[in-house]
Amino acid sequence: MNKKNIRDIVILGGGTAGWLTANHIASHYKESIAAGNLSVKLIDSPDVATIGVGEGTVPVIRETLKSFGISETQLLVQCDATFKQSIKFVDWTYNPSEKTNNFYHHLFEYPHLGNDSINAFWLQNKDICPDHYASCVSIQHDICEANLAPKNIQIPEYGGIVNYAYHLDASKFTELLKENAINNLAVKHTHAHVSNVKLSSDGYICELELLNEGVVSGDLFVDCSGFEGKLIKKTLNGSFVDKSDVLLCDTALAIQVPYGEHEKIIKPYTVAHAKKAGWIWDIGLTTRRGVGLVYSSNHINEESAYKELAKYLGKEPVNARKIPMQTGYQKEPWLKNCVSIGLSQGFVEPLEATGLLVFDMTAKILATKLPINFNEMQNIAKDYNQQVGAIWENIIDFIKLHYCISKRDDTQFWLDNRDEANIPDGLLQKLKYWHTHIPSQFDFERTTDLFKLENYLYVMYGMDFEIDRNAIAQRYPSLSSATAHISKIQQASILAMKSLQGQRDLLIKIKQHGLGKI
Template structure:
């Protein structure tokens, strides 16, 4: 459609809608008009309360004050995810945002640990990871140090509903128009099928040149109107439901997310300043909705303060996340369970991708194809990383975990696992959201120990190796004594 894009219409509020509004208006400014249509009658899923470090880039680009943001969203700091009972029952490990040890030229730190024999004990890697050490002690502070070995990357937990409200106020100040109303019908161009306008129940017409579908699982534009189709990944990611509930604030605010495996799924615990977010992701063949609800309610740290909410989903992705003049953002574009807290990041990256490829002079096939190619690759890379957690488990207590271990997996993932099993080789695919450190922590945490190590780890004597490891471990632990508890940090920083 070769006509200039002057008007962007966003259907749906919530986190997806208001991130889209804030970013597009901030980055594209007066070049476009942005109108967001949402209805108070339609609720949002609202369980995405944990994030990954990319959220800091989003907030920085928007120019948000971090202390104010934490106050407004009742946010907390997230250093890691603690996986409990995933390898087997009673076992736990961290997937932290930090990097263990110290970067070596052409040779990852874990090869030196393997040579020293410490990699056989899967707790040792995290003794060299400041994020994991601080998480274990429940501590956090902003560390400003010139030595990159002491970097402590972090993300946030926050109330997704409050974040959407915060971004709404921010967006409206920049000139985003919010329209309250429910869509009654969608009008298309009879020649090319492009969306022309949304007709609300009261008869108002919302016209636009480009539409973002942030309508959640309904996919009102991308699927119900354009019939784009959906690629089902439930043969790999077999959980198909979640039950969520909020509970009272726990007495100690942990600086990490907890992911606790059960016989037919896994449970999240997310600490906020005013409450805890809780949920159970499960396979309906193993738990009924009532059984899942009772299991979740019986495993809370604090008293429930909302009614449990069951959410049905199908893992997978839209075949085309940009189709005609509609781009699906958020749940309308696909769903990957929140095991690695990627939901909000996928919203963010979808909008950033649109900004990079924004069709100012009109939509053309090559732009749409590039957007869809990048979106597909990103979803597949995140999919593989999530499958990894399930597939390399060692649990024998339920058929669910045995089936996940025995199932066929994507060739891309099988290749990555085999490379690491041989001699610890890890390579980050182009644009992969997850670094070598992330893949390393999950593979080791789930019990995969490489058979050998790279010969570059033999370039120093045994005495030099032990001295180096001792020094790095001491450097990593040194800041801990001066770092306050996470709760003390929040009290001082947020006021």
């Protein structure tokens, strides 16, 4: 077996993760597939429904879709998609009763810092600076607050005045990926239930027995079967790294909400509204909103959770779908000749739209690292597992950051999140260091980190992270250039907004005329 080439790749699961993986591999090896040297087949079961909640994305998805050959116009129209430029965090920093204007933006546009003097100036002069850190370092803050789109109709597909991603209908997005993989990338598709998984004498997967559809053999199997983990968990008994002691939310309630008759504005950002034992997401598509409550069942019971969501929506009762969440990831996402991607690989709560981000990134890594033969698979798998494990740890640290630096103390949920015993050691050490130092790029040494300096700056300073002002003043005594830099950003913001319009108006134009090709 060691000398055998990898020719037949079998993907189990037809959700977003499965079709993302199929598109990544098939687009990366398009010529090899055309020459008959490689085959990609996806099997999905008619009995398994997809979760279909991940409706938020991050900007890297634009590069991914462009590499697949998918038109941005098609995406926007077919998936009821809207532009997303930020996550707006409401009531995360202080108790709602303590401070008005209690929100901040984690923008997608990189902060325009020039150097550390901008951060140092803002930290020492909050009383004379704009209310929000993000408005000091980017024009996108004002664009979001004005509910404007990130581009105009003259800008070609996948281009914009500022960086952006999308809100989209997850089920329709999966269908778009499916159509592209089958029609444009020669991915084979079988709709059948897997009745049995056959292993070789050395424990590798060799065949999937299908109910009434025969047998499918393969060389490399990708498990995208969701939380079930039919291959990685049930067949190969992979080990799970549980992180529920760090991230306390373990349940979600999800619901689709139609727009009101006079509801014209589509917000160009996700709203993440903190509550007593979790938070509520609010995402605007073209035809509806996607809303849900993420909460800790150890801090609030199910009945109270439904009432919390009903109060937010202003109606009762609420017919929401309950989704249990197991936080953590596979210790070995690549085990023997099986690679888990999607919910079978790992999951953390949907804050910061990490779901589709990890699906996309790990599928791309797999496509790039695809072994030629079995002889090299073990070493590639070891490297893959190290990279993916580091990705998950980076994500978990970043999500925890939002909770542990909050000044909220109104419920036990927030007190438990602030408890140092529940904070990962690496993150805790960095927070102590950043109390007297401005974060720098050298604090994020891994190339696989999905959340780096700019992300931490928006969250930390948006949440009024406590710093030693005297220590900062000693390091940065002269800040004369900062005010001019901030002024330029504010002037640029005014000019940019004059060329932009509201989301709904732009999306109507795109549906009528389409965007120009690159």
